[in-house]
Amino acid sequence: MLTKTYLSLTDSVEDDFELSTVCHRPESMDKLQEQTKFTKKELQVLYRGFKNECPSGVVNEENFKNIYSQFFPQGDSSMYAHFLFEAFDTNKNGSVSFEDFVFGLSIILRGTINDRLNWAFNLYDLNKDGCITKEEMLDIMKSIYDMMGKYTYPTMQDDAPREHVESFFQKMDRNKDGVVTIDEFIESCKKDENIMQSMQLFDNVI
Amino acid sequence: MAAGVAAWLPFARAAAIGWMPVANLPMPVAPAEKNKRQDELIVLNVSGRRFQTWRNTLDRYPDTLLGSSEKEFFYNEETKEYFFDRDPDVFRSVLNFYRTGKLHYPRYECISSYDEELAFFGIVPEIIGDCCYEEYKDRKRENAERLMDDQEDNKDAKLPNMTFRETMWRAFENPHTSTMALVFYYVTGFFIAVSVITNVVETVPCGSAPNQKEVPCGERYTVAFFCMDTACVMIFTVEYLMRLFAAPSRYRFMRSVMSIIDVVAILPYYIGLVMTDNEDVSGAFVTLRVFRVFRIFKFSRHSQGLRILGYTLKSCASELGFLLFSLTMAIIIFATVMFYAEKGSSSSKFTSIPASFWYTIVTMTTLGYGDMVPKTIAGKIFGSICSLSGVLVIALPVPVIVSNFSRIYHQNQRADKRRAQKKARLARIRISKTGSSSAFLHSKRNGLFNEALELTGSTEDEKRLSKSTSLLESQHHHLLHCLEKTTVSAHTLELALCHNNILNHEFVDEQYYQQSYLEGGLQNYPSRSPSLSSQDGVTGTCCTRRTKKHHTPLPNASAPAHMQPLTHTHTHPQGLQELSTIHIQPLSTSRSSLNMRVDEPAPLNCQSSQITTAIISIPTPPVTTPEGDAHLPAGPTHQNVVKVSAL
Numbered sequence: 001m002l003t004k005t006y007l008s009l010t011d012s013v014e015d016d017f018e019l020s021t022v023c024h025r026p027e028s029m030d031k032l033q034e035q036t037k038f039t040k041k042e043l044q045v046l047y048r049g050f051k052n053e054c055p056s057g058v059v060n061e062e063n064f065k066n067i068y069s070q071f072f073p074q075g076d077s078s079m080y081a082h083f084l085f086e087a088f089d090t091n092k093n094g095s096v097s098f099e100d101f102v103f104g105l106s107i108i109l110r111g112t113i114n115d116r117l118n119w120a121f122n123l124y125d126l127n128k129d130g131c132i133t134k135e136e137m138l139d140i141m142k143s144i145y146d147m148m149g150k151y152t153y154p155t156m157q158d159d160a161p162r163e164h165v166e167s168f169f170q171k172m173d174r175n176k177d178g179v180v181t182i183d184e185f186i187e188s189c190k191k192d193e194n195i196m197q198s199m200q201l202f203d204n205v206i
Numbered sequence: 207m208a209a210g211v212a213a214w215l216p217f218a219r220a221a222a223i224g225w226m227p228v229a230n231l232p233m234p235v236a237p238a239e240k241n242k243r244q245d246e247l248i249v250l251n252v253s254g255r256r257f258q259t260w261r262n263t264l265d266r267y268p269d270t271l272l273g274s275s276e277k278e279f280f281y282n283e284e285t286k287e288y289f290f291d292r293d294p295d296v297f298r299s300v301l302n303f304y305r306t307g308k309l310h311y312p313r314y315e316c317i318s319s320y321d322e323e324l325a326f327f328g329i330v331p332e333i334i335g336d337c338c339y340e341e342y343k344d345r346k347r348e349n350a351e352r353l354m355d356d357q358e359d360n361k362d363a364k365l366p367n368m369t370f371r372e373t374m375w376r377a378f379e380n381p382h383t384s385t386m387a388l389v390f391y392y393v394t395g396f397f398i399a400v401s402v403i404t405n406v407v408e409t410v411p412c413g414s415a416p417n418q419k420e421v422p423c424g425e426r427y428t429v430a431f432f433c434m435d436t437a438c439v440m441i442f443t444v445e446y447l448m449r450l451f452a453a454p455s456r457y458r459f460m461r462s463v464m465s466i467i468d469v470v471a472i473l474p475y476y477i478g479l480v481m482t483d484n485e486d487v488s489g490a491f492v493t494l495r496v497f498r499v500f501r502i503f504k505f506s507r508h509s510q511g512l513r514i515l516g517y518t519l520k521s522c523a524s525e526l527g528f529l530l531f532s533l534t535m536a537i538i539i540f541a542t543v544m545f546y547a548e549k550g551s552s553s554s555k556f557t558s559i560p561a562s563f564w565y566t567i568v569t570m571t572t573l574g575y576g577d578m579v580p581k582t583i584a585g586k587i588f589g590s591i592c593s594l595s596g597v598l599v600i601a602l603p604v605p606v607i608v609s610n611f612s613r614i615y616h617q618n619q620r621a622d623k624r625r626a627q628k629k630a631r632l633a634r635i636r637i638s639k640t641g642s643s644s645a646f647l648h649s650k651r652n653g654l655f656n657e658a659l660e661l662t663g664s665t666e667d668e669k670r671l672s673k674s675t676s677l678l679e680s681q682h683h684h685l686l687h688c689l690e691k692t693t694v695s696a697h698t699l700e701l702a703l704c705h706n707n708i709l710n711h712e713f714v715d716e717q718y719y720q721q722s723y724l725e726g727g728l729q730n731y732p733s734r735s736p737s738l739s740s741q742d743g744v745t746g747t748c749c750t751r752r753t754k755k756h757h758t759p760l761p762n763a764s765a766p767a768h769m770q771p772l773t774h775t776h777t778h779p780q781g782l783q784e785l786s787t788i789h790i791q792p793l794s795t796s797r798s799s800l801n802m803r804v805d806e807p808a809p810l811n812c813q814s815s816q817i818t819t820a821i822i823s824i825p826t827p828p829v830t831t832p833e834g835d836a837h838l839p840a841g842p843t844h845q846n847v848v849k850v851s852a853l
Contacts, residue, residue, distance in 0.1 A: 045245060048260075049213025071218045084221050101217070108220040116223060123224045144225060168228055189227050198226040198233040205219045205236075 024057035026098035036106035042206055043102065050098050058095040061085050075149030083143060087123040109202050116199055117186050131179040137165045213262075249287035250301070255294040256287070263304050270328040272304065296323040303329065311338035317345040355621045356628070374452035391508070394445055398504045401438035404431060405498050439475040442468065442501075463516075464507060471501040514618055518611040525610075529603040533570070536599055540566045540592040547585040554581065565589075570596025646683050 026032065029043055038046070051057070053067055061082065068081040088096045088104045107119045122128070126136045141161040148156065157163075172180045172188045189195045226233070248264070250257040250272075267273040280288045290297070296315060300323065303309040311320065311334050324331050334342050368376070377387035408424035408431055424431050446468045453459035474494040506512040519526065541562035548556040555578040556562045565578040569592050580589045 045213075046216070049216075052213060067214055068218065068221070071215070080224070084224070105217065105220050108223050109216075117227070120223050120227055124227075140224070141228065144228065164228065164230075167230065172227075185227070194229065194232045195227055198229065199223075201226075201233055201236050202220060202223060204238075206216045 024095075024097050026057070026102075032099065032102060036102050037110035038102065038106060038206070046102060046105070046206075047098060050101060058097045059101070060095050064096060072147050072149075074151060075147040077143075077147045079139070079143030080147055083123060083126065083140060086126070087119070105206075109205050113190070113196070113199055114186065116202065117189050118182070121182050121185050131181045132185070133179050134165060134169060137168060137180075138162065141165050141168075250297075251282075251285070251287045251289045252292055252294040252297045253290070255297075257297065257301055259301065259304065266304060266307075267329075272300075272327060274328075276328070292326060293319065293323060296320055300324070300327050300329065303333075308335040309333050309338075310335060311342040313341060317342070317349050321346075351617075352620075352624070356624065371452050372454075374448065375454060378449055378452060390445075394441065395505070395508045397438050397441045398501055398508075400434065401442075401501050402499070404434045404438070405495075405501075435475060438501075439472050442472045442504075446472065464504075467500055467503045467506075470497055471504060474498055510618065511615075514615050515611065518607065518614055521614070522607045522610050525603045525606045529600070532599050536570060536592075536595060537563055537566045540570070540588065540595075543588050544580060544585060544592070547588050548580055548582055551581045551585070556580075556585075566592060569593045571600065572596060645679060646686055 026047070029040060032038075032043055033040060036043075050059075053059075054063060059067075064085050065078050065081040068084065069077050071077075085096065088100050090100055090103070104119070107115050111119070121132070124132045124136060124140055126139065138161060141164050145156060145161050145164075150156075169178075169180065171192070172184055174184045174188070245260050245262050247258050248261050250259070264272045264277075271277055277288055280290055282289045295312075296319065299310055299312055299315075299320075309329065309331075321331065331342065376383055377390070381387045381391035409422045411420040412423040412426050446465070449465070449468075450456060450459060459465055474497045477494055506516060538559075541559050544565060545556050545559045545562045548554045548562075556565065562578075565580075567573075568575050568578075569589060572593060574593075580586050
């Protein structure tokens with residue numbers, strides 16, 4: 001009994017030790033260059049920024065939220081950051097490595113319209129079941145509105161997210177079955193001028 | 207936005223893709239990157255040590271020197287690097303700030319040099335990280351205290367016009383300022399001592415008549431003691447009144463601790479005087495005499511150490527309060543326990559809890575008088591616990607008080623040391639100042655040498671110029687010279703301009719030149735000079751003529767007050783009143799001017815005054831002896847020697 005507790009004590013100490021010294025190295029730059037659409041220089045710049053903020057080589061959710069919140073000082077961006085984290089963390093291991101990071105960015109910034117829309121759909125589909133329900137959309141919408149914060153002009157109504165969701169579903173949900181599937185989503189987006197135009201914004205981010 | 211996070215901005219912008227499909231309105235146009243230049247390394251050369259970093263790193267903080275275009279001022283085209291003539295060690299911290307977003311304060315660095323570097327690079331010290339902020343603040347506070355100490359010392363400097371009251375106050379506060387103050391200081395100290403000793407001796411039993419019991423001396427020699435007391439109280443009263451008169455703020459003075467002590471020291475005497483030998487109040491009167499012992503506190507004006515002790519106790523008030531509180535708690539607890547423990551035993555001295563207090567205090571402070579001892583076993587056990595705990599409770603807050611006292615005491619020592627060193631420092635500064643002013647004079651002479659050479663074109667004199675001053679010095683001296691020339695009053699200008707005769711000048715013989723070369727800004731006390739008009743004309747013209755040739759950038763207003771060419775150094779028509787401190791005795795001849803082939807031998811004195819800051823003062827009182835001769839004996843003029851003033 002005593003030995004067991006002793007071992008468990010040492011185990012926990014070792015575990016802590018392990019966690020704190022986790023150090024992830026990304027794959028080589030050549031491989032990344034093949035897999036993503038970034039140039040070498042761009043990868044260098046991205047990695048430098050990444051490593052600066054996360055010396056251990058991976059971002060955990062807390063860190064991720066922290067970083068993202070620095071860009072939105074007024075509101076509460078934690079929910080949206082959570083959804084983003086889920087979207088970036090493709091292998092669902094609770095941390096975003098540089099590869100995940102770069103893959104995600106590559107799709108958004110250098111992908112085709114279809115890729116981007118796919119990625120956005122993935123973001124919205126919280127349970128990854130292939131369709132966006134009203135509740136999921138409501139969560140997303142609320143998180144986006146939260147980022148704005150309280151101090152807006154004109155002040156935000158409480159049911160603004162819900163209304164927004166309604167209009168979104170009206171636009172996107174073709175067969176009015178209460179969920180938006182990937183095809184409906186892509187089709188409706190392609191038909192919308194504004195959305196197409198805004199997708200072009202991402203060409204010049206890096 | 208923090209520094210490192212700026213690198214994640216592309217990510218944040220990319221993440222906005224989540225908003226696009228949801229948005230109902232079109233997005234605004236993205237800012238275009240005008241010159242999408244690749245991130246480049248820039249080299250920062252700080253006193254020879256090269257630092258390299260990405261340009262983006264520096265751009266993170268655009269309101270600092272390195273992040274803004276201000277650094278372009280330091281760009282060196284040839285070496286393609288930015289050169290800063292600053293301390294490379296401190297620069298390390300500065301650059302790390304850009305890299306990590308946190309500013310650290312290196313402990314070994316002097317606080318003022320660090321502050322200067324931060325100010326130079328445009329970084330606000332408030333962003334020092336938490337890890338180093340406390341240390342930084344502590345050092346800064348120490349430095350500020352030191353500066354304040356120095357400033358207070360400066361206040362000691364005697365102001366030129368101090369009223370009698372201010373002088374008196376200064377004398378009271380700092381006895382070292384004058385002998386009178388010192389005498390007063392020692393006299394009051396002596397009387398305090400006398401008074402205290404009197405009070406003590408009063409109660410000693412003196413010898414008595416055989417049939418009487420012992421009486422204290424006070425009752426035996428009542429009159430003598432009364433006289434001593436009166437004398438001391440007189441002195442104290444006078445002192446107090448004088449201080450009250452001299453105090454800059456009487457209200458504040460009356461509230462100060464020292465004045466309260468003074469009052470308490472002398473009040474019993476007066477109250478005693480007022481009260482008659484009434485039986486009822488005489489008891490109270492006796493009690494009042496106790497307060498006479500407060501006179502000993504008056505010594506704290508005389509002793510620095512006492513003041514420090516008082517200050518320490520005041521600053522450790524919280525520790526003392528804690529000590530008191532914990533002791534009280536322990537006393538009550540143990541007294542109660544002891545009382546109930548000893549209740550059983552007969553003939554116990556522990557009659558009540560308050561009675562047990564005495565036992566507890568004596569035990570806890572390890573005094574142990576032995577007048578009250580527990581007899582039961584329980585009592586003894588608790589008694590021993592009591593004494594053990596007493597040691598602990600008392601020992602804990604004491605080191606804090608001790609360390610506080612030590613710190614304050616050392617601070618005071620340092621202040622005294624600095625004061626002593628300050629005198630030496632000031633003396634050194636004075637010496638260097640006079641050195642620089644004599645350099646000024648020297649260079650003036652040399653400067654005018656230059657002009658002569660321009661005119662004469664003789665090359666042999668060039669050798670003399672070998673001991674030329676550095677460029678910096680010569681420019682500085684030129685500046686002082688310009689200042690001299692600027693300060694011409696309008697009066698003199700008029701005089702100068704109204705005379706237009708031309709005068710021929712001769713070049714001066716070297717001998718005389720050397721001997722009697724005096725600066726153009728010669729001094730003339732406003733003297734009564736005879737027959738000025740013609741003389742004015744002479745000098746006016748010669749000066750004006752010279753003026754035309756001269757191209758030095760002097761203010762036009764001082765045309766006559768030009769740099770006199772060596773050829774005809776003459777006393778300027780305008781009397782120049784110089785701000786020098788030392789003046790030469792004006793001699794009868796005093797003509798520093800030489801070799802004007804004028805028929806007027808008389809010196810050129812004008813009554814107008816021209817103020818210069820020149821150091822050389824060459825008074826030129828009216829010359830009575832004719833000096834028409836070009837080759838004047840150098841003797842008289844020779845004595846118009848230049849002297850230095852502490853400019």
